[in-house]
Amino acid sequence: MNILKFRSQKELNQAGAGMIIEILQTNPGAVLGLATGGTPVGIYQELAAAHRQGLVSYAKAAVFNLDEYVGLERGHPESYYSYMQRHLLGKIDIPPKQCHIPDGMAADLESECRRYDRVLEEAGPIDLQMLGIGHNGHIGFNEPDEELEHVTHIVELQEQTREANARFFGMPEKVPAQAITMGVGTILKAKRILLVVRGPDKADIVKRALQGPVTTKCPASFLQTHPDVTVLLDTDAGSGL
Ligand code: GLP
Numbered sequence: 001m002n003i004l005k006f007r008s009q010k011e012l013n014q015a016g017a018g019m020i021i022e023i024l025q026t027n028p029g030a031v032l033g034l035a036t037g038g039t040p041v042g043i044y045q046e047l048a049a050a051h052r053q054g055l056v057s058y059a060k061a062a063v064f065n066l067d068e069y070v071g072l073e074r075g076h077p078e079s080y081y082s083y084m085q086r087h088l089l090g091k092i093d094i095p096p097k098q099c100h101i102p103d104g105m106a107a108d109l110e111s112e113c114r115r116y117d118r119v120l121e122e123a124g125p126i127d128l129q130m131l132g133i134g135h136n137g138h139i140g141f142n143e144p145d146e147e148l149e150h151v152t153h154i155v156e157l158q159e160q161t162r163e164a165n166a167r168f169f170g171m172p173e174k175v176p177a178q179a180i181t182m183g184v185g186t187i188l189k190a191k192r193i194l195l196v197v198r199g200p201d202k203a204d205i206v207k208r209a210l211q212g213p214v215t216t217k218c219p220a221s222f223l224q225t226h227p228d229v230t231v232l233l234d235t236d237a238g239s240g241l
Pocket of ligand 1: 035036037038039040066067131132133134139140141165
């Protein structure tokens, strides 16, 4: 595991964007696994800027998002579909048919999960999967539990997760109670993984995930079993290591 700490957010963002740009420059048809939440926003800004400057094209690339809330229309400002349009996909030259996000409004959510896995299987493997981490160690929306799901599935969000995301919705009650998420197995199938973490409130979970026991009680700890993980931390998030 390659752990890099940064004093400045700008440098961290440039390092994350740099990894993705390098992959696309050597393999324009790369498959990227993307994340949402507050953490990746600065990296997406760098990627959009690099595209504006003509440094990188996404015309042949494919992107797969980790997760989506259940029950939010695509057009809802806090759906992950809207988030991705706003922060990245609406600012680069990727054809819409090459952008994949689970459909949280599907009438049959179970078959939507199977469909998502099928499309991913056909396009994959993912060349680089970007991840953030929840305060409870979730990756994607794989919450701590007795057992973890391997493939894409429906998950009940824990109170702590809904509270953490209430800042986007105004209040916890407005945060959807369920989501569709890629499974931990799907995530670990990616050739490379890029974990990005910022802020002092994530220092404890970073330590548990990277140096604690590998346990379903901290889904991110399974990253210790992957052969090619890069971790980008700001000095606050890395202060417990
Ligand atoms: C979210 C997402 C995750 C994200 C994590 C941390 O709810 N489902 O993909 O990595 O929780 O979010 P943030 O970056 O806002 O702290």
